[in-house]
Amino acid sequence: MRKTLRISMTAVALAFGITAYAQAPMHQMDHMQHMQHMAAASNDTRQLVSFPPEMRQHTLANMRDHLEALSEILSNMSAGRYAKAAQVANVRLGMDSPSAEGCKGEDTPSKPQISKPASMDHQMTQFMPESMRNIGLSMHQAASDFAVEADKAGRSGNPKPALAALSKVTQQCAACHASYKVQ
Template sequence: MKRCFPALLLCLPLWVSAQSAGPASGHAHAHHAAPVGDTRQAVAFPAPMRAQTLANMRDHLLALTEIQEALARRDFDGAGQLAERRLGMSSLHTHGAHDVAGFMPPAMQALGTAMHRSASQFAVVAQEASVTGDLSAALAALAKVGRTCVSCHEGFRLETAPAH
């Protein structure tokens, strides 16, 4: 039993997931709520702009990873420079933010601006950490960047605008 217990713990999330999904029909399905659809607000972008925006978002994820790697090496200056150049307010022109802003609803624009501002704020905190060695402050500031990304992705999804 002692050897089986860790294996059971590993399988439990899979079992719970399967149970919550429920079968497509039958008695068990009657006890589960219907699957909730995607409730995020659809935002239509022209196809090339959507592709470029998604590529920018993937680069944002890569930048966050590279920043975390720099922090793990205690390279606070490098982390701050990455953040400002790839995510911060200085990156807006590179990402064509002005071009896409017109397609975004105001709440999405606000979240995007908040992400870029928090990245610039992280860059300052990272510079300070290079003097103080305070990794926790840098991590907290970086978490704020990630939270804005999550908030936007929870509320909005990009779709391709119909061709005219």
């Protein structure tokens, strides 16, 4: 009985092996792509920025909100709701949004602070390398610039300059992700 089971399991294993072999040419492509991907991952040249654990969590939560905001901006743009897209950009990504605080140094001109001076966002300025902070500032500035263009699109009906401005935002997302990691 046991022997029969073992034999039939061997048969099943063999059958899988043969099927896998027969499909090898197709899978080889996937395999090559996978290996390329692995090679890219092991050539990870991003600089590790050490944040205290809470700050890291806070940053990643902020990041997820950035992506959600971007997604809302795009769906509003595609529906012709340009003013709404501008509003999302201003409130969630622009220079006056709370998330921009983390990138503003002591000497960055900004509106008088209503938020507590020692907020987590504010403290982040001490942990980020200056070049990272500058990319962050460029991203927040690009989002504010986009909002201006999106409001103009509301009047002109032409969304192209706003879309060009939005691509400047995502360029900064990508630039920072290419250079830095927090874990």
